[in-house]
Amino acid sequence: MLTTGGTGEAQVFLVIQEGYHVNANPATFPYLIATEVTTDKVEGLEFGRPIYPAAEKKKFDFADEPLAV
Numbered sequence: 361m362l363t364t365g366g367t368g369e370a371q372v373f374l375v376i377q378e379g380y381h382v383n384a385n386p387a388t389f390p391y392l393i394a395t396e397v398t399t400d401k402v403e404g405l406e407f408g409r410p411i412y413p414a415a416e417k418k419k420f421d422f423a424d425e426p427l428a429v
Contacts, residue, residue, distance in 0.1 A: 381420070
């Protein structure tokens, strides 16, 4: 529970199906789309910038170089 003027933290967990991936933020290359968490405006709340976990480099058949995911 938040109190007026207080701060809090929210965590977002994703379950990615086998065979799929999401790009890291920032993505490996400029032409890739980085995964991004956004929020809608909520009256009385102010959201800070998300903090993304460290990327893992993985090699995929469709890419010449490992990608940050």
